[in-house]
Amino acid sequence: MAKKQFKAESKRLLDLMIHSIYTHHEIFLRELISNASDAIDKLYFKSLTDHSISLSREDFKIHLSLDKENRTLTLSDNGIGMTQEELENNLGVIAKSGSLAFKKENDMQDDVDIIGQFGVGFYAAFMVSSEVKVVSRAYGSDDAYCWISSGVDGYTIEPCRKDSVGTDVILKIKENTEEENFDEFLEQYRIQGIVKKYSDYIRYPIQMEMERSKLKEGTGKDGVDPEYETYTETETLNSMVPIWKKSKEEVSEEDYNNFYKEKFFDFEDPLKVIHSKTEGAATYNALLFIPAKAPFNYYTKDFEKGLQLYSNGVLITDKCADLLPDYFSFVKGLVDSEDLSLNISREMLQHDRQLKVIAKSIEKKIKNELAKLMKSDREAYNKFFENFGLQLKYGVYSNYGMNKEQLQDLLLFHSSSENKLVSLAEYVSRMKEEQKYIYYATGESVARIEHLPQAELVKDKGFEILYLTDDIDEFAIQMMREYQEKQFKSISAGDLDLETEEEKEEIKKQEEENKDLFAAMKEALGDKVSKVRLSQRLKSHPVCLTSEGGLSLEMEKVLNAMPTDQKVKAERVLEINAAHPIFETLKKLAATDPEKLNAYTDLLYTQAMLIEGMPVEDPVAFSNAVCDLMTQ
Numbered sequence: 098m099a100k101k102q103f104k105a106e107s108k109r110l111l112d113l114m115i116h117s118i119y120t121h122h123e124i125f126l127r128e129l130i131s132n133a134s135d136a137i138d139k140l141y142f143k144s145l146t147d148h149s150i151s152l153s154r155e156d157f158k159i160h161l162s163l164d165k166e167n168r169t170l171t172l173s174d175n176g177i178g179m180t181q182e183e184l185e186n187n188l189g190v191i192a193k194s195g196s197l198a199f200k201k202e203n204d205m206q207d208d209v210d211i212i213g214q215f216g217v218g219f220y221a222a223f224m225v226s227s228e229v230k231v232v233s234r235a236y237g238s239d240d241a242y243c244w245i246s247s248g249v250d251g252y253t254i255e256p257c258r259k260d261s262v263g264t265d266v267i268l269k270i271k272e273n274t275e276e277e278n279f280d281e282f283l284e285q286y287r288i289q290g291i292v293k294k295y296s297d298y299i300r301y302p303i304q305m306e307m308e309r310s311k312l313k314e315g316t317g318k319d320g321v322d323p324e325y326e327t328y329t330e331t332e333t334l335n336s337m338v339p340i341w342k343k344s345k346e347e348v349s350e351e352d353y354n355n356f357y358k359e360k361f362f363d364f365e366d367p368l369k370v371i372h373s374k375t376e377g378a379a380t381y382n383a384l385l386f387i388p389a390k391a392p393f394n395y396y397t398k399d400f401e402k403g404l405q406l407y408s409n410g411v412l413i414t415d416k417c418a419d420l421l422p423d424y425f426s427f428v429k430g431l432v433d434s435e436d437l438s439l440n441i442s443r444e445m446l447q448h449d450r451q452l453k454v455i456a457k458s459i460e461k462k463i464k465n466e467l468a469k470l471m472k473s474d475r476e477a478y479n480k481f482f483e484n485f486g487l488q489l490k491y492g493v494y495s496n497y498g499m500n501k502e503q504l505q506d507l508l509l510f511h512s513s514s515e516n517k518l519v520s521l522a523e524y525v526s527r528m529k530e531e532q533k534y535i536y537y538a539t540g541e542s543v544a545r546i547e548h549l550p551q552a553e554l555v556k557d558k559g560f561e562i563l564y565l566t567d568d569i570d571e572f573a574i575q576m577m578r579e580y581q582e583k584q585f586k587s588i589s590a591g592d593l594d595l596e597t598e599e600e601k602e603e604i605k606k607q608e609e610e611n612k613d614l615f616a617a618m619k620e621a622l623g624d625k626v627s628k629v630r631l632s633q634r635l636k637s638h639p640v641c642l643t644s645e646g647g648l649s650l651e652m653e654k655v656l657n658a659m660p661t662d663q664k665v666k667a668e669r670v671l672e673i674n675a676a677h678p679i680f681e682t683l684k685k686l687a688a689t690d691p692e693k694l695n696a697y698t699d700l701l702y703t704q705a706m707l708i709e710g711m712p713v714e715d716p717v718a719f720s721n722a723v724c725d726l727m728t729q
């Protein structure tokens with residue numbers, strides 16, 4: 098059977114092209130400037146081998162001009178131009194890319210970055226233009242041709258005059274409609290803004306006549322009213338050389354800082370700059386910054402993470418979220434890669450595989466740089482941690498601890514013995530020979546934890562305690578379970594395993610002897626506690642509250658502060674210090690005055706709650722009970 102060719106309804110196709118590919122109208126300018134840059138690159142490439150071309154890099158430019166009255170925006174380049182045939186083939190055939198063909202035909206050198214590949218970008222002009230006119234004269238030809246089209250109706254090509262080689266693209270900007278504003282594309286500042294946004298790093302100057310106004314001479318002083326006059330000035334709108342493509346030696350700290358502040362709208366210099374060129378599985382340049390302070394909305398839903406993504410110096414996405422894991426969401430910066438397979442609108446990527454490879458590599462880089470900073474400049478790292486440490490801890494906890502290995506060495510906690518932030522590695526390196534666990538205590542603040550009765554014995558043994566003051570801390574620690582094969586242990590949970598065998602025996606004996614007392618106290622407290630027992634962690638304080646099972650009192654507080662209806666309750670244990678005089682009193686009361694024992698038990702429980710920073714269920718009853726005691 099004879100094979101038939103597909104036919105395309107070219108009008109429909111163009112219509113689709115104009116209305117369905119791009120999300121933002123402003124993209125048209127990026128596309129036309131990229132075409133101009135490609136055309137110049139081609140001529141430049143030719144000039145490398147054809148010595149009759151006397152142009153050097155500096156001679157090439159792209160020029161923009163606005164004519165509000167006639168509603169035109171003109172882009173001129175002195176690139177390679179197009180012959181009549183090329184106009185016909187490249188602009189008359191949708192999805193035909195002369196640039197891609199050029200790249201394939203010629204073995205392109207490193208310093209030429211042809212951008213075009215799909216053969217559709219040009220048609221973006223019709224999103225904002227009622228008519229597009231292309232006047233072009235090809236390199237090596239004396240003839241020029243004019244291609245005109247109003248979009249779906251087709252196009253005409255006629256000979257015309259053009260004095261120099263290159264191409265002028267003249268857009269007749271559409272009239273405003275009820276829904277859409279096109280006038281904006283006739284405003285010089287809007288055009289300047291779009292160029293800066295997408296084409297700042299096109300390597301040839303993009304110039305425009307900018308209208309300015311100044312005070313007329315002789316006015317505005319000596320009692321003469323100020324009068325203004327307008328004048329025009331040619332301005333280069335783009336910065337051209339991407340700072341990230343320069344070598345590190347060429348860029349000063351000030352250059353980096355200024356670039357960061359201007360581009361990412363910060364008033365302060367960044368805390369750390371990471372500039373890297375990577376080759377291998379993923380080839381890319383990255384320029385990343387760690388801000389000195391968390392933005393005011395950092396810990397809110399409004400904050401959007403992401404890095405700018407460039408392909409050959411042309412902006413593809415302003416905030417590519419996939420390039421950063423959540424726990425490094427504070428990083429600002431950009432990635433530029435030539436190996437991205439872009440989708441046709443150049444607004445997205447086609448395969449996220451490449452992006453994943455780049456993201457993995459960036460993540461590794463950020464982690465290593467932070468670890469380096471921790472070692473080399475602790476003060477700066479502490480500052481970083483004060484601002485973003487919380488995010489790292491969330492990172493350890495989230496996704497069922499999937500990233501804990503990655504992040505654990507970046508964490509800092511306040512140390513009881515050092516009285517400053519320490520890393521887990523530092524803690525472990527100081528552990529005593531007989532110390533089995535990494536001890537931690539939780540509470541609202543360092544000052545509050547300092548006074549926790551539970552900490553007494555652990556401290557007495559000379560063991561360091563990590564003070565956890567953020568809500569997420571204990572959740573993160575529980576997710577980690579251990580660090581360098583040392584388990585974490587809360588000073589308020591379960592058996593601290595601090596006693597010698599004899600001490601353990603002694604406690605067991607005392608527990609047995611006072612079985613009835615503890616049973617009576619438990620009875621008095623009812624559901625409030627799951628157990629009353631002898632304490633193995635108290636030294637001078639009478640009581641404390643601990644918990645059993647996976648849920649600690651601190652976690653209970655955190656979870657119950659969340660706006661959900663489901664409330665949780667930790668299994669509370671009231672611990673009594675056998676060495677405290679109160680113990681003797683309790684023993685006596687058990688035998689003589691059970692009612693008083695009940696009242697004292699309740700008082701002790703409430704005191705323990707207060708020490709823990711837990712809300713007292715009935716403050717009035719507590720106050721009355723204390724007064725009763727005072728007046729006895």
Ligand SMILES: Nc1ncnc2c1ncn2[C@@H]1O[C@H](COP(=O)(O)OP(=O)(O)OP(=O)(O)O)[C@@H](O)[C@H]1O
Nearest residue numbers: 132136187194195196213214215216217218219264
């Ligand atoms: N200013 C110009 N000077 C010379 N040739 C041009 C110019 N503008 C467009 N062309 C030619 O027209 C072709 C089609 O342009 P178009 O913008 O539609 O696609 P492209 O740039 O090749 O690819 P992409 O869709 O990826 O941008 C280009 O490949 C190029 O050969």
